[in-house]
Amino acid sequence: MVSNSESLYKILSDCLSQVQATGIGPDGLVFPVDCADVPEGEHKIFCQNLEQIFFMLNESYRYAQSLAGGELNAEVSRNNIFAMPLKALQASLKHLTWQTRQVAAGDLSQKVSFLGDFSLSFNLMIESLREKDALEQRLKTITDTLGEGIYLVDPHGCLVFANPEAEHLLGYREEEMRGKQIFNTIHSRQEDGTIHPHVDTRFASAIRHGHAYQDDNCVFSCQSGRLMPVSVTCRPVLFDDTLQGLVIAFRDITEQKKYQQSLLTINELLEKQASIDSLTGIYNRMKFLKLLTVEITKAQRYKSPLTVIMLDVDNFKNVNDDFGHHSGDLVLRALAKVIGNSIRTSDIFARWGGEEFLVVTPNIDLNQGLQVAEKLREQLSETTFAIPRPVTASFGVSQYREGDSDTSMIHRADEALYRAKKNGRNRVEPE
Amino acid sequence: MVKDSYDFSWEDLGNLEIGRPNLGNETSVAVYRLMQFTFKDVLSKELGKEKTSQLFIQAGLVAGREFCRNILNTSLPLNEFIAELTQKLVDLKVGILRVEKAEMDNLKFVLTVSEDLDCSGLPVLGETVCNYDEGFISGIFKEYTGKDFLTKEVDCWATGDRTCRFDVKPV
Numbered sequence: 275m276v277s278n279s280e281s282l283y284k285i286l287s288d289c290l291s292q293v294q295a296t297g298i299g300p301d302g303l304v305f306p307v308d309c310a311d312v313p314e315g316e317h318k319i320f321c322q323n324l325e326q327i328f329f330m331l332n333e334s335y336r337y338a339q340s341l342a343g344g345e346l347n348a349e350v351s352r353n354n355i356f357a358m359p360l361k362a363l364q365a366s367l368k369h370l371t372w373q374t375r376q377v378a379a380g381d382l383s384q385k386v387s388f389l390g391d392f393s394l395s396f397n398l399m400i401e402s403l404r405e406k407d408a409l410e411q412r413l414k415t416i417t418d419t420l421g422e423g424i425y426l427v428d429p430h431g432c433l434v435f436a437n438p439e440a441e442h443l444l445g446y447r448e449e450e451m452r453g454k455q456i457f458n459t460i461h462s463r464q465e466d467g468t469i470h471p472h473v474d475t476r477f478a479s480a481i482r483h484g485h486a487y488q489d490d491n492c493v494f495s496c497q498s499g500r501l502m503p504v505s506v507t508c509r510p511v512l513f514d515d516t517l518q519g520l521v522i523a524f525r526d527i528t529e530q531k532k533y534q535q536s537l538l539t540i541n542e543l544l545e546k547q548a549s550i551d552s553l554t555g556i557y558n559r560m561k562f563l564k565l566l567t568v569e570i571t572k573a574q575r576y577k578s579p580l581t582v583i584m585l586d587v588d589n590f591k592n593v594n595d596d597f598g599h600h601s602g603d604l605v606l607r608a609l610a611k612v613i614g615n616s617i618r619t620s621d622i623f624a625r626w627g628g629e630e631f632l633v634v635t636p637n638i639d640l641n642q643g644l645q646v647a648e649k650l651r652e653q654l655s656e657t658t659f660a661i662p663r664p665v666t667a668s669f670g671v672s673q674y675r676e677g678d679s680d681t682s683m684i685h686r687a688d689e690a691l692y693r694a695k696k697n698g699r700n701r702v703e704p705e
Numbered sequence: 706m707v708k709d710s711y712d713f714s715w716e717d718l719g720n721l722e723i724g725r726p727n728l729g730n731e732t733s734v735a736v737y738r739l740m741q742f743t744f745k746d747v748l749s750k751e752l753g754k755e756k757t758s759q760l761f762i763q764a765g766l767v768a769g770r771e772f773c774r775n776i777l778n779t780s781l782p783l784n785e786f787i788a789e790l791t792q793k794l795v796d797l798k799v800g801i802l803r804v805e806k807a808e809m810d811n812l813k814f815v816l817t818v819s820e821d822l823d824c825s826g827l828p829v830l831g832e833t834v835c836n837y838d839e840g841f842i843s844g845i846f847k848e849y850t851g852k853d854f855l856t857k858e859v860d861c862w863a864t865g866d867r868t869c870r871f872d873v874k875p876v
Binding site for chain 2: 351352354355358359361362365366368369371372373376381383384385387388
């Protein structure tokens with residue numbers, strides 16, 4: 275029973291001392307006086323006011339505890355004067371929660387004002403995210419407009435990103451391929467169309483081990499089934515020295531391949547033109563010398579016989595004079611055809627110049643060479659040409675000797691041919 | 706002939722650069738509140754509190770509509786529009802607008818306004834007083850979306866809350 279100010283003061287003093295010593299317990303700050311026991315008057319009014327203050331303090335304490343625990347929907351009495359700053363804090367926290375969700379959803383228009391250092395930190399974070407966003411946009415623009423296909427795969431080879439050019443080149447949609455291993459799809463076949471042994475591909479190895487590699491002669495499979503020749507470059511993506519994936523850049527080299535093939539064809543044609551006599555279609559002098567040199571090298575190494583037969587159309591000048599150069603050309607073409615059909619495929623036949631021809635017969639000695647020349651001579655003399663006159667030829671034959679060069683062998687055959695001419699034409703003479 | 710009623714026009718705010726070359730375009734919050742609360746005093750005595758509140762809401766609707774038309778960029782996406790609105794309200798020292806909840810699909814929002822021009826610092830009166838703000842917010846959202854909005858103040862400085870809280874939803 276509170277009877278006077280002194281006793282009330284003592285009760286309150288003991289209560290507050292205990293709270294200061296032990297803190298506010300689970301029951302909160304308990305007002306130590308039952309107002310019903312206080313007589314009407316100033317003491318009772320004082321106690322009722324103080325009890326209300328104790329209630330507000332307890333409520334504010336619990337409210338603050340809830341907010342500290344993250345319960346942003348905690349409620350408190352409207353007339354609680356101690357809780358008012360906490361209400362402002364609660365409103366700010368709710369707003370920040372919403373803002374954070376907005377940022378997570380990609381809304382970078384958020385800004386925090388009037389929350390001291392937190393505003394500065396938050397706004398710096400937003401600024402940083404905006405810069406990152408701008409960078410990503412720039413990179414996207416680059417990859418969108420790049421003339422090369424770009425794949426980004428994770429360390430397991432599963433697709434993370436494909437640029438529009440990659441979709442355009444190979445036909446696979448990014449959304450269809452995302453999360454799937456792409457090298458099984460795009461690198462399943464080799465250039466000849468056979469299945470690629472997966473574990474052996476450099477592509478798969480680069481992904482497994484995070485190696486960089488370049489292949490200018492690779493083949494990717496399109497969704498249509500077409501095999502596309504590509505030049506591909508792979509680079510590992512590392513973060514803190516840990517493999518995060520691989521960037522695969524590739525470009526279609528179909529046109530380049532076609533161009534290379536056309537170059538090869540042109541080169542072959544040029545080489546042929548440089549090797550073939552345009553009138554007769556057989557080898558020309560330059561090609562003959564190259565081939566003879568090769569055969570001489572073989573003869574030296576394998577100690578095998580080698581024979582050169584030189585022939586010259588008899589009285590060819592008269593053919594041109596009497597029947598014209600066109601007829602002369604027809605005679606030379608026909609002669610080349612007869613000789614070409616009569617020798618072995620391993621023999622070398624060329625027009626030396628004018629109406630002179632040469633035949634190289636590997637693995638044949640002088641006597642056999644003379645027999646071959648004789649056979650050719652007979653065939654020519656028995657052939658009907660496009661002019662009303664028999665066409666014959668004289669032959670000189672030389673055999674390879676140790677230390678011979680192309681020039682010396684041809685020279686001896688030429689000397690033999692000269693003798694054949696001198697001895698009456700339409701005949702064969704050995705060196 | 707003088708009309709019986711008045712239609713507000715943004716131009717009626719006048720050219721403050723010419724009109725107030727020395728004092729500028731700002732005044733004190735106390736003067737603003739003096740005008741608003743004396744209006745409330747006279748109108749409530751003439752028309753009653755309920756009717757006065759309705760009139761303040763209607764005036765706020767016109768203000769929000771004109772503010773949106775003349776100050777804000779309505780071509781912005783919603784998130785950026787709210788960000789701009791927030792910044793403008795700070796720049797013009799109207800209040801600190803914050804979003805606590807936003808349902809973008811059905812356009813329902815819970816907004817708070819701290820340091821509100823109308824009520825922050827008032828004694829606890831036991832009732833919400835920001836009727837003009839209610840109309841102002843509805844007017845802005847109506848102008849931006851083309852839909853009618855209802856804004857209800859659920860917490861106010863004058864009810865003991867340190868921030869004004871508004872439920873905003875389409876009608």
